[in-house]
Amino acid sequence: MGSIVSNLCLVNNTNTGWYCEIGDDNHFVYISPQMNHTWSNLTLSRPMRGMCVNPRGTNATHMEMEKLILLPTFSAAIAGSTNVYEIQYFIDKWGTTKEWTLSLPS
Numbered sequence: 001m002g003s004i005v006s007n008l009c010l011v012n013n014t015n016t017g018w019y020c021e022i023g024d025d026n027h028f029v030y031i032s033p034q035m036n037h038t039w040s041n042l043t044l045s046r047p048m049r050g051m052c053v054n055p056r057g058t059n060a061t062h063m064e065m066e067k068l069i070l071l072p073t074f075s076a077a078i079a080g081s082t083n084v085y086e087i088q089y090f091i092d093k094w095g096t097t098k099e100w101t102l103s104l105p106s
Contacts, residue, residue, distance in 0.1 A: 006044050006076035008053075009084045011036040018050040018087060022073065028053070031087075038082060042075035049073075052087060053099070065099040 012031040013016055019028040022039045031037050031052075042048070050070030057063050070090050074085040 004044060004079045005041045006041060006079060007038050007040050007082040008048060008073060008075050009036055009038040009082050010050070010070070011084060011086045012089045013086045014091070016036045016054055016056070018052040018054050018068070020050065020070075020087075022048050022070070023050065027102065036084075039075075044075060044079065045077040046075045048075060052090075054096075059103075061104045063102040063104060065097045067099045067100075068096045069094060 008022055010016060010020055010022065012032065012033055012035055015033050017030055017032050019030050020037065021028045023042075029037050050073045052068040052070065054066040054068070056066070068087065068090055070085065071094070073085055074083060
């Protein structure tokens with residue numbers, strides 16, 4: 001008898017890398033541009049909290065953190081299957097927020 005779990009795949013179809021997490025484990029994974037990451041062994045049809053951040057230097061002395069909320073996301077409903085989401089979809093639907101700017105010593 002197989003396990004009753006499913007997967008959730010996040011595709012980075014943007015031109016920049018994003019650090020993303022799905023669920024409540026506070027473990028971010030880096031997803032390079034045009035790559036993807038799959039979270040496995042999830043409860044079927046579970047609503048998942050997701051967030052991605054994109055830290056980037058605007059110049060030699062400033063760093064900005066862009067945040068993207070991934071809503072709604074769900075693990076797949078059929079055992080062994082995978083729901084696939086694209087980062088660009090959430091950017092287009094909800095936009096991103098600038099979380100903070102850090103001034104670095106020069």
